[in-house]
Amino acid sequence: MNINPDNSGESLADQAIDWLVQMRSGSVTDAMRCEFEVWYRQDDAHRQAYVEAEMLWGSVAEAVKAAPPANLPAGQLRSVPQAVAIRRRPRLAGxxxxxxxxxxxxxGRGMLQDWLLSDYATAVGEQQQIQLADGSSVLLNTDTALALDWSAERRRVVLLRGQAEFKVVADTHRPFEVVAGDTAVRALGTVFDVARRESGAVEVSVTEHAVAVRLTDKPDVVPMRVEEGQHLQYVGSGGLNKPDAANLKQLNAWKRxxxxxxxxxxxxxxxxxxxxxxxxxxxxxxxxxxxxxxxxxxxxxxxxxxxxxxxxxxxxxxxxxxxxxxxx
The missing domain is CATH 3.55.50.30 (Phage tail protein beta-alpha-beta fold)
Structure with missing residues (x-):
């Protein structure tokens, strides 16, 4: 396993997650265990990153449980019971x-229509980074389509389907707004994520600063402010729920x-x-x-x-x- 020597920020977190996946793969070799031990023992930052990765999903690899690296600090590796064997009964009827x-x-024609109406789109399993004319950038996730509604007075992006992260360059004369279904998300100088689900739900999470979310079909409803580190879900009907605290590591994992x-x-x-x-x-x-x-x-x-x-x-x-x- 090749590990990036850059130990800062998300890179170190990614290394820890990659190691966690490797160590629970069920095919851990002695050489892999030794390589993991070297990585783990480098410094406290490596050990803490691994503990945080483990805590993120509440269990640790079965391979590590069976043969943990020598001299790992007690209590920093937890194990889970072996999966109970389930009697397999083929049920292919239907x-x-x-x-x-x-x-x-x-x-269905929905996907085709979205693609025809879009300015940018990604295929299933594809991601794409695009740069907008104002210097803002958008990261499109899998199966995503968006259209631009650009003018001298406004910057509007219509999310037709899928999910995208927006990094917005401030412009006091032209607000930046993302329309998804019946919601409109206005940037307040920020980095945020908008997802449009097949159920009709719209999800907004904010990584930096804040956004204001309003309902386009209900102008009397007061817009909801979503702060950094918060997540808002609109189910597609009714009013806007108050935002909740977000697990940004989990929500932003798709970007890695x-x-x-x-x-x-x-x-x-x-x-x-x-x-x-x-x-x-x-x-x-x-x-x-x-x-x-x-x-x-x-x-x-x-x-x-x-x-x-x-x-x-x-x-x-x-x-x-x-x-x-x-x-x-």
């Missing part, structure tokens, strides 16, 4: 129905090519993973939807599916290149 449902979804889950239902994990997967992923059987998932995973859908299959003792059936069924 896969034909699932395939037909997928076909119907693929024939990672997904972080903390005791979340497999159904919710698959919903998120489908945003990054060219093949539609479906769950077969009600009981499997309630499996709980904690961990740090790459946004690469095949790698994550393989990790889920091993850790949860479930099966994966591929029906051509466009459909994957997870089942018992």
């Amino acid at each position: 896969l034909a129905l699932a395939a037909s449902l997928l076909l119907g979804a693929m024939l 090519g990672k997904l972080i889950f903390n005791d979340q239902a497999l159904a919710d994990v698959v919903t998120e993973l489908n945003r990054y997967s060219k093949a539609k992923i479906l769950l077969q059987g009600q009981e499997i939807t309630h499996f709980r998932v904690s961990g740090v995973f790459p946004t690469d859908s095949l790698a994550m599916l393989d990790a889920l299959q091993k850790s949860l003792s479930i099966r994966m059936t591929k029906l051509g290149p466009w459909l994957v069924i997870l089942h018992m």
